[in-house]
Amino acid sequence: MTEYSIIPRPASVCCLTGSFECPGIPNIAFDSVSDFNNEARVFADQMRDFGQMAGSAVIKLIKDDMPLEAYRLKIDADGVSIRAATGAGAYHGLQTLRQLILSCYDNGVLKIPCGVIEDYPRFPWRGYMLDCSRNFFSTNFIKRMIDALSLHHVNIFHWHLTDDQGWRLPVNGLPKLTETGAFRREYRHEDRLTGGFYTEDDIRDIVTFAAARHIDVVPEIDFPGHASAILAAYPSLGCTGGPYHVEDRFGVFHDVLCAGNDAVFDFAASVFDSVVRLFPSQFVHIGGDEVPSTRWAKCPKCGQRVAKLGLSNHAGLQSWMTSRFASMLKEYGKTVLAWDEVLENTEKFPLPENLIVMSWRGREGGSKAALMGHRVIMTPNNEGCYLDYKNADELEEPGRLSVNTLFQSWSLNLIGQNLNNDAAQFVLGGQGNLWTELIYAGKIAEYMTFPRICALAEAFWSNDKSKNFEEFKLRLAVHQARLDKLGILQYREI
Numbered sequence: 123m124t125e126y127s128i129i130p131r132p133a134s135v136c137c138l139t140g141s142f143e144c145p146g147i148p149n150i151a152f153d154s155v156s157d158f159n160n161e162a163r164v165f166a167d168q169m170r171d172f173g174q175m176a177g178s179a180v181i182k183l184i185k186d187d188m189p190l191e192a193y194r195l196k197i198d199a200d201g202v203s204i205r206a207a208t209g210a211g212a213y214h215g216l217q218t219l220r221q222l223i224l225s226c227y228d229n230g231v232l233k234i235p236c237g238v239i240e241d242y243p244r245f246p247w248r249g250y251m252l253d254c255s256r257n258f259f260s261t262n263f264i265k266r267m268i269d270a271l272s273l274h275h276v277n278i279f280h281w282h283l284t285d286d287q288g289w290r291l292p293v294n295g296l297p298k299l300t301e302t303g304a305f306r307r308e309y310r311h312e313d314r315l316t317g318g319f320y321t322e323d324d325i326r327d328i329v330t331f332a333a334a335r336h337i338d339v340v341p342e343i344d345f346p347g348h349a350s351a352i353l354a355a356y357p358s359l360g361c362t363g364g365p366y367h368v369e370d371r372f373g374v375f376h377d378v379l380c381a382g383n384d385a386v387f388d389f390a391a392s393v394f395d396s397v398v399r400l401f402p403s404q405f406v407h408i409g410g411d412e413v414p415s416t417r418w419a420k421c422p423k424c425g426q427r428v429a430k431l432g433l434s435n436h437a438g439l440q441s442w443m444t445s446r447f448a449s450m451l452k453e454y455g456k457t458v459l460a461w462d463e464v465l466e467n468t469e470k471f472p473l474p475e476n477l478i479v480m481s482w483r484g485r486e487g488g489s490k491a492a493l494m495g496h497r498v499i500m501t502p503n504n505e506g507c508y509l510d511y512k513n514a515d516e517l518e519e520p521g522r523l524s525v526n527t528l529f530q531s532w533s534l535n536l537i538g539q540n541l542n543n544d545a546a547q548f549v550l551g552g553q554g555n556l557w558t559e560l561i562y563a564g565k566i567a568e569y570m571t572f573p574r575i576c577a578l579a580e581a582f583w584s585n586d587k588s589k590n591f592e593e594f595k596l597r598l599a600v601h602q603a604r605l606d607k608l609g610i611l612q613y614r615e616i
C-alpha cells in the first residue's frame with residue numbers, strides 16, 4: 123500500500139513485479155477514449171501544467187461495467203489502463219494516476235511499479251466549503267483549489283457566497299447587493315474598502331471548470347441571519363430599517379431579515395432566480411445558522427406574523443421562513459440544504475421534507491435528522507472538519523477559535539455509535555469547511571486546507587477497516603511532496 127502512497131487510501135492495491143517506464147509523461151491513446159473525451163482532455167491539461175507530454179500514447183481508458191464512481195487502474199510494463207463505467211470513475215482513476223506520476227517522475231523519466239488498484243468511494247458526498255464572504259477570493263484561486271481537491275476525489279464544492287461581511291452573487295434587479303453589499307471596511311482600517319463579487323461569467327467559468335473535474339458546485343445563500351451585507355444594501359428588509367453597514371467585525375449579529383416583511387420573499391425570489399440560472403447543481407444551500415430572534419421579538423410586523431401563524435414564540439419564525447424558502451426552491455426542482463439550527467423550533471412548521479441537514483455543531487444535529495429520516499452531511503466542528511481552526515496550539519500557527527489537528531481530521535468517523543443501520547443510510551457524506559474571517563489570502567487558505575483535507579478525503583472515500591495513522595503519515599509524506607510540485611502551500615507536522 124505504501125509503495126504507491128495514494129491518498130485517499132484505495133479500496134484495494136495489488137503490487138506486481140516489474141515497472142512501467144516511460145521517457146517523459148505518457149499520452150492518452152485518444153482513439154480509445156470516445157466515452158471519456160472530457161476526462162482525457164482535463165488530464166492532458168493537468169499533465170501539461172506539470173511537464174511536457176513527450177511519451178508515447180500508452181494510457182488507455184476503457185469503458186467497463188462497474189459501480190458508478192469506481193475505477194480499476196492497471197500498471198503494466200508496457201502500458202497503463204483505466205477501466206470505469208462513468209466519466210466520474212474514469213476521472214478518479216486518472217487522478218490516482220496523476221498522483222503516481224507526480225511522485226514517480228524524476229529527471230525526465232517516469233517509472234511506476236506495476237500493480238492493480240481497484241477503488242470506489244464509501245460516501246457519495248465528499249465536500250469542501252470555502253467562505254468567500256468574510257474575505258474575497260479570486261476565480262483563479264478557486265479554480266486552482268478545485269483542481270487540487272479533485273486530486274483527492276472530493277466531488278462537492280460548497281460555495282459560501284453570502285454573509286455579514288460581503289455579498290458575492292450578482293442578482294438581476296438588485297444591483298445594490300453587489301454595489302454596496304460586496305464591500306466592507308478593511309479590517310481595522312478607517313477609510314479603505316475591501317471585497318468584490320463574481321460576475322455571471324466568473325460563476326459560469328467556475329461551474330464549468332469544476333464540472334469537468336467531476337465537482338458539483340453547490341451555492342449557499344445564507345438566510346435569514348448573517349444578513350448585514352443584504353441589509354446594508356436594502357435596509358427596508360430589516361426589522362429596524364437601519365442604518366446598517368457591511369460588517370467588518372466577526373460573530374453573530376442581531377440584525378437579520380425581518381420575518382414580518384413580505385418583501386423579504388420577493389427578495390429571495392430574485393436571488394433564487396439568479397441561483398437557479400447560474401448553478402446547474404441539484405442542490406441549493408439556504409444557510410439558516412446562527413439566527414438570533416432579538417429583533418423579531420421587538421418588531422411589530424414580526425409580532426403580527428407570530429400571531430397570525432399561531433406561533434408560541436418568535437424563534438419559531440425561522441422554521442416558517444425555512445419552509446417558505448424550501449418551497450420556493452422546490453418549484454425549481456431543487457433539493458435544499460441547511461445548517462443544523464433549522465432543526466430547532468419546528469413544532470409548528472416541521473423541517474421541510476427532503477431537506478438535507480448539514481451538521482456542524484458536532485454530529486448531534488445530523489444524528490437527530492437521520493433518525494427522523496432526513497439525509498445529512500456531517501461536518502462536525504469539533505471532530506476535524508473545521509479548517510479555520512489552528513493546526514496546532516501554537517502562537518505561530520494561523521487560525522482561530524480552536525485547534526483541529528491532522529489526526530482529528532484523519533480520525534473522523536461519519537457514522538457514530540448513536541446511529542442505527544437504518545439511520546446510518548441517511549448519512550450522505552462529510553465536508554471540510556474553511557471559514558475565512560482571518561484568512562485574507564489564497565496562500566493562507568491553502569495552508570489551512572492542506573493536508574487536513576487529504577485526511578478528510580480519506581474519511582469520506584475510504585472504508586476504515588484497517589485504520590492506522592502511522593501508515594497514513596507514511597503515505598502523506600510522499601503525498602505532500604506531490605502537493606509541493608503543484609505549488610500548494612501546506613502545513614507540515616514537525
Ligand code: TNX
Pocket residue numbers: 411412461482508510523557558559
Ligand atoms: C460558525 S458553521 C459559523 C460561521 C463561522 C464559523 C467559525 C456555521 C454554519 N456558522 O459563520 O465562520 O462558525 O468557525
